[in-house]
Amino acid sequence: xxxxxxxxxxxxxxxxxxxxxxxxxxxxxxxxxxxxxxxxxxxxxxxxxxxxxxxxxxxxxxxxxxxxxxxxxxxxxxxxxxxxxxxxxxxxxxxxxxxxxxxxxxxxxxxxxxxxxxxxxxxxxxxxxxxxxxxxxxxxxxxxxxxxxxxxxxxxxxxxxxxxxxxxxxxxxxxxxxxxxxxxxxxxxxxxxxxxxxxxxxxxxxxxxxxxxxxxxxxxxxxxxxxxxxxxxxxxxxxxxxxxxxxxxxxxxxxxxxxxxxxxx
Ligand code: CAA
Numbered sequence: 158x159x160x161x162x163x164x165x166x167x168x169x170x171x172x173x174x175x176x177x178x179x180x181x182x183x184x185x186x187x188x189x190x191x192x193x194x195x196x197x198x199x200x201x202x203x204x205x206x207x208x209x210x211x212x213x214x215x216x217x218x219x220x221x222x223x224x225x226x227x228x229x230x231x232x233x234x235x236x237x238x239x240x241x242x243x244x245x246x247x248x249x250x251x252x253x254x255x256x257x258x259x260x261x262x263x264x265x266x267x268x269x270x271x272x273x274x275x276x277x278x279x280x281x282x283x284x285x286x287x288x289x290x291x292x293x294x295x296x297x298x299x300x301x302x303x304x305x306x307x308x309x310x311x312x313x314x315x316x317x318x319x320x321x322x323x324x325x326x327x328x329x330x331x332x333x334x335x336x337x338x339x340x341x342x343x344x345x346x347x348x349x350x351x352x353x354x355x356x357x358x359x360x361x362x363x364x365x366x367x368x369x370x371x372x373x374x375x376x377x378x379x380x381x382x383x384x385x386x387x388x389x390x391x392x393x394x395x396x397x398x399x400x401x402x403x404x405x406x407x408x409x410x411x412x413x414x415x416x417x418x419x420x421x422x
Contacts, residue, residue, distance in 0.1 A: 168196040170221075171203045174357065177214030177364035179207055182221050189228035190220040192275045196231075197249050204256055214364035214371075216260065217356050218283060219267040220276075223349060226268040226292065227276030232301065247306035250275060254282035254307055259379055261372045263363055267356045268292045269349060273331065278307035281316060284375070286342060287356055288334040289349035294342060295331030315382075316342055367405035367421045 170182040181203055183190040207213045220226040230250065238246060257264055257279075266272075266283035272294050280286050280294070288294075296309045304310065305326070314322040317340045325332070337343040347355050363371065373396045381389040400406055405421045412419035 165202070166199045168193070169199045169203060171206065174217075175361055175364065177212050177368075178217065178357070178360040179213060179215070180217045180219070182219055183227055184221040186220075186222035186225070188231065188233075189225035189271060190222070190276070191228055191231040191234075192250065192279070193231035193234040194246065194249065197253050201253050201256070204253075204260065207262075208260070213262055214368055215262055215360040216264045217267055217360055218264065218279070219269050219353065219356070223270065223291075225270040225276070226266070226272040227279055228271045229274030229276055229297070230306065235303075243303075243306070250278070250307035254278060258282045258284075261375065262368075263371060263375060265356060265359065267352050268294070268334075268343070269352055271331075273297055274305065274309070275307050278305060278309040278312065281312040281342070282308065285344045286337075287352060287359070288337065288343045288346050289352045290334055290346055291349055292334040292337070292343075292346070293331040294334075294337045295329065296326050297329040297331065299327060299329040316340075365421070367403070367409060367419075369403040369405045370400055370409075373400055 168183070168185055170180075170184050172180045172182075174180045181200065183192070183196065185191060185196065207216060230246070235243065235246065264283040266280040266286045268280050268286055268288040270289065270291055270293070272280045272292060274295075274297060277294050277296055296305050296313060298305050298309070310322070310326060313325065317325070321340060332340065332342075334343060334346045338346050345355070377393055377396055381392060384392065408421060409419045
């Protein structure tokens with residue numbers, strides 16, 4: 158395991174844990190990994206490092222400690238903000254989470270405890286979520302007299318449907334990992350002590366696949382969900398054609414025909 162540029166970060170850790178696999182840990186356990194401006198900025202810098210590494214294949218995100226993924230935006234920080242500063246803070250988080258969502262490689266949230274407010278919003282900006290049995294998901298902003306600010310009202314509605322999103326948003330109640338899985342927010346639930354291992358195994362499996370095919374597939378899913386079906390299908394045939402221009406296509410099909418495992422570049 159190697160830590161990348163750790164000296165420049167004080168709120169996160171960025172490690173390359175296996176070939177092509179990055180692990181970003183939000184590292185403010187004393188405040189349950191709450192997100193302040195500095196943490197958002199460091200996450201932005203981490204994404205810039207990952208983007209420039211052409212061998213990067215998967216990003217895993219987790220929280221430090223055993224209690225929380227991220228317990229929300231930092232309430233102490235927000236308590237001093239003016240309305241204009243509040244909007245700027247939301248835009249900062251919104252920009253980062255959109256960048257994460259549209260990163261060329263799959264991003265998997267390992268939700269190891271509370272994922273509330275900005276934490277739930279962060280998890281929902283990842284491609285999918287693996288959770289520990291003690292995970293809790295929710296948007297409790299209503300209890301603070303504010304709305305979600307990092308995309309929670311929009312992504313939660315798209316993921317669990319309008320009626321359930323409204324219930325969660327107006328009551329501020331949190332969901333257990335099992336309920337979140339039943340509602341389609343979480344892919345798998347594991348005992349806390351096994352979560353990272355499962356995340357690493359999955360990441361290694363993805364890292365062995367064709368990077369170019371995965372990049373195009375992510376674009377199809379991300380861009381296609383906001384298109385009508387006709388245009389989404391046109392985009393799929395376009396990118397299908399584009400995938401035929403890659404070395405991975407040559408290798409993948411040759412490997413199949415030669416009855417051997419592919420060795421993607
Ligand atoms: N911001 C700042 N500090 C936080 C925090 C947050 N979101 N969540 C927890 N902390 C701090 C606590 O203040 C406490 O600090 P001290 O030890 O200095 O008192 C420490 O973390 C431990 O927390 P608790 O003692 O509260 O731990 P608990 O086990 O009793 O409760 C909890 C855990 C239920 C998660 C509770 O901490 C909590 O409700 N946190 C706030 C959750 C929340 O409201 N999140 C949404 C924030 S708003 C938002 O995110 C807006 C947006 O969309 C951008």
